[in-house]
Amino acid sequence: MRVLDALNSPRPSVSFEFFPPKDQAAAERLAERVARLAHLNPDFVSVTYGAGGGGTDAERQLASLRATEQLAGTAPAARVAHLTLTGHSQARLVELVERFLESKVEGFMALRGDPPGGPKGDWQPEPGGLRFATELVELIASLTDVPIGVAAFPYAHPTARSKAHDAEVLAMKQAAGAQFAITQVCFDAEAYSALLDRAQAAGATLPIIPGVMPVTGASSVAKLEAFSGAPLPTALAEQIESAASPEAISQVGIEWSVGLVRDLLAAGAPGVHFYTLNTSLATEAICHRLGLGGGAGGGIGG
Numbered sequence: 001m002r003v004l005d006a007l008n009s010p011r012p013s014v015s016f017e018f019f020p021p022k023d024q025a026a027a028e029r030l031a032e033r034v035a036r037l038a039h040l041n042p043d044f045v046s047v048t049y050g051a052g053g054g055g056t057d058a059e060r061q062l063a064s065l066r067a068t069e070q071l072a073g074t075a076p077a078a079r080v081a082h083l084t085l086t087g088h089s090q091a092r093l094v095e096l097v098e099r100f101l102e103s104k105v106e107g108f109m110a111l112r113g114d115p116p117g118g119p120k121g122d123w124q125p126e127p128g129g130l131r132f133a134t135e136l137v138e139l140i141a142s143l144t145d146v147p148i149g150v151a152a153f154p155y156a157h158p159t160a161r162s163k164a165h166d167a168e169v170l171a172m173k174q175a176a177g178a179q180f181a182i183t184q185v186c187f188d189a190e191a192y193s194a195l196l197d198r199a200q201a202a203g204a205t206l207p208i209i210p211g212v213m214p215v216t217g218a219s220s221v222a223k224l225e226a227f228s229g230a231p232l233p234t235a236l237a238e239q240i241e242s243a244a245s246p247e248a249i250s251q252v253g254i255e256w257s258v259g260l261v262r263d264l265l266a267a268g269a270p271g272v273h274f275y276t277l278n279t280s281l282a283t284e285a286i287c288h289r290l291g292l293g294g295g296a297g298g299g300i301g302g
Protein backbone atom coordinates (compact mmCIF):
# COMPACT_ATOMS: atom_id res chain seq x y z
CA MET A 1 0.00 0.00 0.00
CA ARG A 2 2.93 2.31 -0.66
CA VAL A 3 0.83 4.64 -2.78
CA LEU A 4 -1.62 5.20 0.07
CA ASP A 5 1.18 5.43 2.64
CA ALA A 6 2.73 8.25 0.62
CA LEU A 7 -0.60 10.07 0.43
CA ASN A 8 -1.08 9.74 4.18
CA SER A 9 2.42 10.95 4.97
CA PRO A 10 2.95 14.57 6.13
CA ARG A 11 5.56 14.95 3.35
CA PRO A 12 4.03 15.87 -0.03
CA SER A 13 3.95 12.83 -2.31
CA VAL A 14 5.64 13.09 -5.70
CA SER A 15 4.68 11.01 -8.69
CA PHE A 16 5.62 11.01 -12.35
CA GLU A 17 3.49 10.04 -15.31
CA PHE A 18 4.97 8.67 -18.52
CA PHE A 19 3.39 7.49 -21.74
CA PRO A 20 4.41 4.34 -23.64
CA PRO A 21 7.16 5.10 -26.16
CA LYS A 22 6.24 4.68 -29.82
CA ASP A 23 9.38 2.87 -30.96
CA GLN A 24 12.78 1.63 -29.86
CA ALA A 25 14.45 5.04 -30.13
CA ALA A 26 11.74 6.62 -27.99
CA ALA A 27 12.07 3.75 -25.50
CA GLU A 28 15.78 4.46 -25.16
CA ARG A 29 15.16 8.19 -24.67
CA LEU A 30 12.54 7.38 -22.04
CA ALA A 31 14.97 5.10 -20.20
CA GLU A 32 17.52 7.94 -20.07
CA ARG A 33 14.96 10.39 -18.74
CA VAL A 34 13.63 7.97 -16.18
CA ALA A 35 17.18 7.36 -14.99
CA ARG A 36 17.68 11.10 -14.71
CA LEU A 37 14.59 11.48 -12.52
CA ALA A 38 15.31 8.43 -10.35
CA HIS A 39 17.34 10.34 -7.76
CA LEU A 40 14.20 12.29 -6.86
CA ASN A 41 12.82 9.06 -5.35
CA PRO A 42 9.21 9.47 -6.47
CA ASP A 43 6.55 7.75 -4.42
CA PHE A 44 5.06 6.24 -7.53
CA VAL A 45 5.29 6.36 -11.28
CA SER A 46 2.45 5.72 -13.69
CA VAL A 47 2.14 4.78 -17.34
CA THR A 48 -0.78 5.88 -19.49
CA TYR A 49 -2.90 3.45 -21.47
CA GLY A 50 -3.89 4.19 -25.07
CA ALA A 51 -4.43 7.89 -24.27
CA GLY A 52 -6.08 9.66 -27.18
CA GLY A 53 -7.97 6.51 -28.12
CA GLY A 54 -5.38 5.47 -30.73
CA GLY A 55 -4.01 2.05 -31.62
CA THR A 56 -5.55 -1.38 -31.60
CA ASP A 57 -6.32 -3.27 -28.43
CA ALA A 58 -3.20 -5.40 -28.80
CA GLU A 59 -0.95 -2.39 -29.53
CA ARG A 60 -2.24 -0.43 -26.54
CA GLN A 61 -1.92 -3.38 -24.23
CA LEU A 62 1.60 -4.23 -25.35
CA ALA A 63 2.91 -0.68 -25.35
CA SER A 64 1.58 0.07 -21.88
CA LEU A 65 2.65 -3.23 -20.39
CA ARG A 66 6.13 -2.96 -21.89
CA ALA A 67 6.57 0.57 -20.59
CA THR A 68 5.29 -0.43 -17.15
CA GLU A 69 7.75 -3.31 -17.09
CA GLN A 70 10.52 -1.07 -18.42
CA LEU A 71 10.21 1.01 -15.26
CA ALA A 72 10.99 -2.03 -13.14
CA GLY A 73 14.42 -2.16 -11.47
CA THR A 74 16.16 -3.06 -8.29
CA ALA A 75 15.44 0.05 -6.19
CA PRO A 76 11.70 0.17 -6.47
CA ALA A 77 9.16 2.96 -6.48
CA ALA A 78 5.58 1.79 -6.75
CA ARG A 79 4.33 1.44 -10.33
CA VAL A 80 0.76 2.35 -11.14
CA ALA A 81 -0.86 1.11 -14.36
CA HIS A 82 -3.51 3.16 -16.13
CA LEU A 83 -6.29 1.07 -17.66
CA THR A 84 -9.22 2.20 -19.79
CA LEU A 85 -12.51 0.73 -20.94
CA THR A 86 -12.05 1.83 -24.54
CA GLY A 87 -12.18 -1.08 -26.97
CA HIS A 88 -12.32 -3.79 -24.31
CA SER A 89 -14.93 -6.33 -23.28
CA GLN A 90 -15.30 -7.00 -19.57
CA ALA A 91 -13.60 -10.37 -19.98
CA ARG A 92 -10.65 -8.69 -21.67
CA LEU A 93 -10.41 -6.14 -18.86
CA VAL A 94 -10.19 -8.97 -16.33
CA GLU A 95 -7.31 -10.49 -18.32
CA LEU A 96 -5.55 -7.14 -18.48
CA VAL A 97 -5.87 -6.49 -14.75
CA GLU A 98 -4.42 -9.92 -14.08
CA ARG A 99 -1.60 -9.35 -16.55
CA PHE A 100 -0.66 -6.04 -14.90
CA LEU A 101 -0.81 -7.65 -11.46
CA GLU A 102 1.59 -10.36 -12.68
CA SER A 103 4.01 -7.57 -13.52
CA LYS A 104 3.71 -6.45 -9.88
CA VAL A 105 2.04 -3.10 -10.29
CA GLU A 106 1.05 -1.58 -6.96
CA GLY A 107 -1.88 0.45 -8.11
CA PHE A 108 -4.28 1.13 -10.96
CA MET A 109 -5.70 4.28 -12.44
CA ALA A 110 -9.21 3.20 -13.49
CA LEU A 111 -10.33 5.35 -16.42
CA ARG A 112 -13.00 5.31 -19.06
CA GLY A 113 -10.57 6.44 -21.75
CA ASP A 114 -10.90 9.01 -24.47
CA PRO A 115 -13.02 8.33 -27.55
CA PRO A 116 -11.11 8.10 -30.87
CA GLY A 117 -12.21 11.65 -31.81
CA GLY A 118 -10.67 13.20 -28.66
CA PRO A 119 -11.96 14.02 -25.16
CA LYS A 120 -15.15 15.73 -26.38
CA GLY A 121 -16.00 12.98 -28.88
CA ASP A 122 -18.87 10.52 -28.65
CA TRP A 123 -17.81 7.58 -26.48
CA GLN A 124 -19.46 4.24 -27.03
CA PRO A 125 -18.89 1.17 -24.88
CA GLU A 126 -17.54 -1.96 -26.51
CA PRO A 127 -20.08 -4.82 -26.90
CA GLY A 128 -19.80 -6.72 -23.63
CA GLY A 129 -17.80 -3.84 -22.23
CA LEU A 130 -18.32 -1.30 -19.45
CA ARG A 131 -19.72 2.22 -19.75
CA PHE A 132 -18.32 4.31 -16.91
CA ALA A 133 -15.06 4.38 -14.97
CA THR A 134 -16.99 3.53 -11.79
CA GLU A 135 -17.65 0.07 -13.24
CA LEU A 136 -13.94 -0.48 -13.87
CA VAL A 137 -13.20 0.57 -10.29
CA GLU A 138 -15.68 -2.08 -9.10
CA LEU A 139 -14.19 -4.69 -11.41
CA ILE A 140 -10.60 -4.06 -10.28
CA ALA A 141 -11.64 -3.97 -6.62
CA SER A 142 -13.26 -7.39 -7.09
CA LEU A 143 -9.92 -8.81 -8.30
CA THR A 144 -7.29 -7.21 -6.07
CA ASP A 145 -6.80 -4.97 -3.09
CA VAL A 146 -4.08 -2.78 -4.65
CA PRO A 147 -5.10 0.88 -4.42
CA ILE A 148 -7.27 2.25 -7.21
CA GLY A 149 -7.02 5.81 -8.44
CA VAL A 150 -9.44 7.72 -10.65
CA ALA A 151 -9.56 10.90 -12.70
CA ALA A 152 -10.78 14.18 -11.21
CA PHE A 153 -11.44 17.40 -13.07
CA PRO A 154 -10.72 20.90 -11.66
CA TYR A 155 -12.44 22.41 -14.71
CA ALA A 156 -15.07 19.58 -14.86
CA HIS A 157 -15.03 16.85 -17.50
CA PRO A 158 -15.80 18.41 -20.92
CA THR A 159 -18.99 16.33 -21.25
CA ALA A 160 -20.13 16.63 -17.61
CA ARG A 161 -23.73 17.73 -17.08
CA SER A 162 -22.55 20.30 -14.55
CA LYS A 163 -19.64 20.90 -12.21
CA ALA A 164 -21.78 19.63 -9.33
CA HIS A 165 -22.58 16.40 -11.18
CA ASP A 166 -18.91 16.01 -12.07
CA ALA A 167 -18.15 16.04 -8.33
CA GLU A 168 -20.96 13.57 -7.70
CA VAL A 169 -19.30 11.24 -10.23
CA LEU A 170 -16.09 11.52 -8.20
CA ALA A 171 -18.04 10.55 -5.06
CA MET A 172 -19.50 7.57 -6.99
CA LYS A 173 -15.98 6.51 -7.95
CA GLN A 174 -15.01 6.59 -4.29
CA ALA A 175 -18.13 4.61 -3.31
CA ALA A 176 -17.16 2.03 -5.95
CA GLY A 177 -13.77 1.55 -4.28
CA ALA A 178 -11.43 4.30 -5.50
CA GLN A 179 -8.92 5.36 -2.85
CA PHE A 180 -7.27 8.33 -4.51
CA ALA A 181 -7.73 10.65 -7.46
CA ILE A 182 -5.39 12.51 -9.79
CA THR A 183 -6.58 15.61 -11.59
CA GLN A 184 -6.38 16.53 -15.23
CA VAL A 185 -3.66 19.10 -15.94
CA CYS A 186 -4.19 21.96 -13.52
CA PHE A 187 -2.69 25.38 -14.23
CA ASP A 188 -4.11 27.33 -11.31
CA ALA A 189 -4.59 26.60 -7.63
CA GLU A 190 -7.99 28.34 -7.49
CA ALA A 191 -9.48 25.72 -9.81
CA TYR A 192 -8.02 22.97 -7.63
CA SER A 193 -9.42 24.57 -4.44
CA ALA A 194 -12.82 24.89 -6.08
CA LEU A 195 -12.68 21.18 -6.98
CA LEU A 196 -11.88 20.32 -3.35
CA ASP A 197 -14.92 22.34 -2.26
CA ARG A 198 -17.20 20.63 -4.79
CA ALA A 199 -15.83 17.20 -3.88
CA GLN A 200 -16.44 17.85 -0.20
CA ALA A 201 -19.98 19.02 -0.90
CA ALA A 202 -20.60 15.82 -2.88
CA GLY A 203 -19.16 13.63 -0.12
CA ALA A 204 -15.93 12.67 -1.91
CA THR A 205 -13.25 12.51 0.78
CA LEU A 206 -10.49 10.62 -1.06
CA PRO A 207 -7.10 12.34 -1.46
CA ILE A 208 -7.02 14.34 -4.72
CA ILE A 209 -3.54 14.82 -6.19
CA PRO A 210 -3.26 17.77 -8.56
CA GLY A 211 -1.70 17.01 -11.96
CA VAL A 212 0.93 19.53 -13.04
CA MET A 213 2.30 19.76 -16.56
CA PRO A 214 5.30 22.07 -16.88
CA VAL A 215 4.91 23.99 -20.13
CA THR A 216 7.97 23.35 -22.27
CA GLY A 217 8.60 25.19 -25.55
CA ALA A 218 5.09 24.79 -26.97
CA SER A 219 4.32 26.51 -30.23
CA SER A 220 1.05 28.24 -29.28
CA VAL A 221 -1.33 28.78 -26.39
CA ALA A 222 -4.20 27.28 -28.40
CA LYS A 223 -2.20 24.10 -29.03
CA LEU A 224 -1.26 23.93 -25.36
CA GLU A 225 -4.89 24.19 -24.31
CA ALA A 226 -5.95 21.56 -26.83
CA PHE A 227 -3.18 19.24 -25.72
CA SER A 228 -3.64 19.66 -21.98
CA GLY A 229 -7.42 19.88 -22.03
CA ALA A 230 -7.19 22.75 -19.54
CA PRO A 231 -7.64 26.51 -19.97
CA LEU A 232 -4.47 28.53 -19.49
CA PRO A 233 -4.72 31.42 -17.01
CA THR A 234 -4.42 34.75 -18.87
CA ALA A 235 -1.19 35.69 -17.08
CA LEU A 236 0.47 32.41 -18.11
CA ALA A 237 -0.78 32.73 -21.70
CA GLU A 238 0.65 36.28 -21.89
CA GLN A 239 4.01 35.18 -20.55
CA ILE A 240 4.18 32.34 -23.06
CA GLU A 241 3.20 34.62 -25.94
CA SER A 242 5.85 37.19 -25.07
CA ALA A 243 8.63 34.61 -24.59
CA ALA A 244 11.20 34.90 -27.37
CA SER A 245 12.35 31.29 -27.72
CA PRO A 246 11.43 27.70 -26.78
CA GLU A 247 14.02 27.95 -23.97
CA ALA A 248 12.35 31.10 -22.67
CA ILE A 249 8.96 29.35 -22.76
CA SER A 250 10.39 26.45 -20.78
CA GLN A 251 11.70 28.91 -18.21
CA VAL A 252 8.24 30.50 -17.98
CA GLY A 253 6.78 27.00 -17.52
CA ILE A 254 9.20 26.16 -14.72
CA GLU A 255 8.64 29.43 -12.87
CA TRP A 256 4.86 29.10 -13.22
CA SER A 257 4.90 25.51 -12.00
CA VAL A 258 7.10 26.34 -8.99
CA GLY A 259 4.59 28.98 -7.85
CA LEU A 260 1.65 26.73 -8.72
CA VAL A 261 2.95 23.74 -6.76
CA ARG A 262 3.58 25.98 -3.73
CA ASP A 263 0.01 27.27 -3.96
CA LEU A 264 -1.45 23.78 -4.49
CA LEU A 265 0.32 22.41 -1.42
CA ALA A 266 -0.80 25.45 0.59
CA ALA A 267 -4.36 24.73 -0.58
CA GLY A 268 -4.14 21.27 0.97
CA ALA A 269 -2.90 19.06 -1.87
CA PRO A 270 -1.46 15.79 -0.53
CA GLY A 271 1.28 15.87 -3.14
CA VAL A 272 1.85 16.56 -6.79
CA HIS A 273 1.67 14.39 -9.91
CA PHE A 274 3.85 15.52 -12.79
CA TYR A 275 2.79 14.95 -16.36
CA THR A 276 6.39 14.57 -17.50
CA LEU A 277 5.58 14.14 -21.22
CA ASN A 278 8.51 11.72 -21.11
CA THR A 279 10.98 14.56 -20.60
CA SER A 280 12.81 15.24 -17.39
CA LEU A 281 14.48 18.63 -17.22
CA ALA A 282 11.54 20.81 -16.19
CA THR A 283 10.18 18.28 -13.69
CA GLU A 284 13.65 17.89 -12.20
CA ALA A 285 14.17 21.65 -11.95
CA ILE A 286 10.82 22.16 -10.22
CA CYS A 287 11.39 19.33 -7.71
CA HIS A 288 14.86 20.69 -6.91
CA ARG A 289 13.60 24.22 -6.42
CA LEU A 290 10.89 23.02 -4.03
CA GLY A 291 12.83 20.27 -2.30
CA LEU A 292 10.28 17.69 -3.45
CA GLY A 293 10.96 13.96 -3.66
CA GLY A 294 12.67 11.54 -1.36
CA GLY A 295 9.86 9.03 -1.14
CA ALA A 296 10.22 5.62 0.40
CA GLY A 297 10.42 4.14 -3.09
CA GLY A 298 14.19 4.57 -3.33
CA GLY A 299 14.24 5.31 -7.05
CA ILE A 300 12.22 4.32 -10.06
CA GLY A 301 11.53 0.69 -10.75
CA GLY A 302 10.15 -2.34 -9.08
Ligand SMILES: Cc1cc2nc3c(=O)[nH]c(=O)nc-3n(C[C@H](O)[C@H](O)[C@H](O)COP(=O)(O)OP(=O)(O)OC[C@H]3O[C@@H](n4cnc5c(N)ncnc54)[C@H](O)[C@@H]3O)c2cc1C
Binding pocket: 047, 048, 049, 050, 051, 052, 053, 082, 083, 084, 109, 110, 111, 112, 113, 114, 115, 119, 131, 132, 133, 134, 150, 151, 152, 157, 158, 159, 160, 161, 165, 166, 169, 172, 182, 183, 184, 185, 211
Ligand atom coordinates in the same frame (compact mmCIF):
# COMPACT_ATOMS: atom_id res chain seq x y z
C1 LIG B 1 -5.06 11.63 -14.17
C2 LIG B 1 -5.64 11.21 -15.48
C3 LIG B 1 -5.08 10.17 -16.19
C4 LIG B 1 -5.61 9.77 -17.42
N1 LIG B 1 -5.01 8.73 -18.10
C5 LIG B 1 -5.55 8.30 -19.26
C6 LIG B 1 -5.00 7.19 -19.95
O1 LIG B 1 -4.01 6.60 -19.52
N2 LIG B 1 -5.60 6.79 -21.09
C7 LIG B 1 -6.70 7.44 -21.61
O2 LIG B 1 -7.21 7.03 -22.66
N3 LIG B 1 -7.25 8.49 -20.97
C8 LIG B 1 -6.70 8.93 -19.81
N4 LIG B 1 -7.27 9.99 -19.16
C9 LIG B 1 -8.40 10.69 -19.76
C10 LIG B 1 -9.77 10.06 -19.37
O3 LIG B 1 -9.86 8.75 -19.87
C11 LIG B 1 -10.81 10.97 -19.99
O4 LIG B 1 -10.84 12.21 -19.34
C12 LIG B 1 -12.22 10.40 -20.11
O5 LIG B 1 -12.94 11.21 -21.03
C13 LIG B 1 -12.99 10.37 -18.80
O6 LIG B 1 -12.50 9.44 -17.98
P1 LIG B 1 -13.16 9.10 -16.56
O7 LIG B 1 -12.39 7.99 -16.04
O8 LIG B 1 -13.33 10.32 -15.72
O9 LIG B 1 -14.62 8.62 -17.05
P2 LIG B 1 -16.06 8.54 -16.38
O10 LIG B 1 -16.00 8.68 -14.91
O11 LIG B 1 -16.72 7.33 -16.91
O12 LIG B 1 -16.76 9.86 -16.94
C14 LIG B 1 -16.98 10.05 -18.34
C15 LIG B 1 -18.19 10.95 -18.54
O13 LIG B 1 -19.37 10.25 -18.09
C16 LIG B 1 -19.99 10.98 -17.04
N5 LIG B 1 -20.43 9.98 -16.04
C17 LIG B 1 -19.63 9.17 -15.31
N6 LIG B 1 -20.37 8.34 -14.55
C18 LIG B 1 -21.66 8.64 -14.82
C19 LIG B 1 -22.91 8.13 -14.37
N7 LIG B 1 -22.97 7.13 -13.48
N8 LIG B 1 -24.04 8.66 -14.86
C20 LIG B 1 -24.00 9.68 -15.76
N9 LIG B 1 -22.84 10.20 -16.24
C21 LIG B 1 -21.70 9.70 -15.77
C22 LIG B 1 -18.95 11.92 -16.49
O14 LIG B 1 -19.53 13.09 -15.93
C23 LIG B 1 -18.14 12.25 -17.73
O15 LIG B 1 -18.79 13.24 -18.46
C24 LIG B 1 -6.75 10.43 -17.94
C25 LIG B 1 -7.32 11.49 -17.23
C26 LIG B 1 -6.78 11.89 -16.02
C27 LIG B 1 -7.39 13.03 -15.29
